[in-house]
Amino acid sequence: MSDASFETRAHESEPQFGDYFALLKPRVMTLVVFTAFVGLLAAPVPLHPFVGFCAVLFIAVGGGASGALNMWYDADIDAKMRRTARRPIPAGKVTGEEALAIGLTLSAFSVIFLGLATNWLAAALLAFTIFFYVIIYTMWLKRLTPQNIVIGGAAGAFPPMIGWAAATGDISTASVLMFCLTFLWTPPHFWALALFVRMDYDNATVPMLTVTHGRRATRRHILAYTVLLAAFALGLGFTQVGGPIYLTVALVLNVLFVKGAVDIWRRDEAAAEADNYRAEKKFFKLSLLYLFAHFGAILVEAGLDRLGVWA
Amino acid sequence: MSLSKQHEIHQRRRGRNIGLGLVLVAFIAIIFGLTVVKVSRGDFQMQPQGVSDGN
Secondary structure: OOHHHHHOOOOOOOOOOOOHHHHOHHHHHHHHHHHHHHHHHHHHOEEEEEEEEHHHHHHHHHHHHHHHHHHHOOHHHHHHOOOOOOOOOOOOOHHHEEEEEEHHHHHHHHHHHHHHHOOOOOOOOOOHHHHHHHHHHHHOOOOOOOOOOOOOOHHHOOOOHHHHHHHHOOOHHHHHHHHHHHHHHHHHHHHHHHHHHHOOOOOOOOOOHHHHHHHHHHHHHHHHHHHHHHHHHHHOOOOOOOOHHHHHHHHHHHHHHHHHHHHHHHOOOHHHOOOOOOOHHHHHHHHHHHHHHHHHHHHHHHHHHHOOOOO | OOOOOOOOOHOOOHHHHHHHHHHHHHHHHHHHHHHHHHHHHHOOOOOOOOOOOOO
């Protein structure tokens, strides 16, 4: 940084450490940390606790790096939407170049150190996740197709698979199904939100299913993905990470979730507006519990297994 | 432009510099910890030649 920047940056806009940290999307990172931790702990091969901690940290840093690259590329559309206008780049706190440099550096750092700490399959999966989120989703398909939520959800679904690979060095049915759990959960979760929150994606020319195909089609999509999700979520219960606790949680929550999706599908806009989108809001709240409880149940099963309760 | 110890730039960037310092300290601690774990588990031990290929 040159001396000139001392003078040109206004004092009030001097970027603080928190502004750089915000580039890593800390809220998204919590989901990454939690699901990667579950994937790592559910794996049948125990990892040294410190190596496990480092693995989750590097996966989180990789996720954060892709968030920074996403903010660098999407700065133009972030500035046009209320939800994202206060992000560090559109708010003028951090420059796009800084975000790009941080994103690229942390991407390389996280992949290399995950490989050195655990194995190169886990590192390759992390590298692919960053590539998928930044190139395939952010740069290519986000502004092109209303299925962008589905594609973005795939990137967010990799962490438990990476955690599993870090411990075992391989990919299994269980880890693929854990991927499917988050992948298939994202669209109904987000589209339910899109039904009751008026989003300004139009201003940013990002195609949203509610706008491009209408709200009736969005309701059909929510039901289709929810039914598919229920099948995969229950299927996961019959793999090595499942068990009676997971199956009970999955059965109860999937019955409730499918019922919620059917309720949304049966309603039209007039009925939804009449009760201020009650069913849609209820479904969205349930979706938050749904994902947390499924991965939480896997964690409990893994913990009990380690303690030899099921032996 | 002189940069004395009391220059206001230090005050302005204090939080950022402390944050970066803590990140660097954490990075050193992680590398040190990983090295200790890997060495104590024997991850870096060389395979004796001629044992694995059956010669």
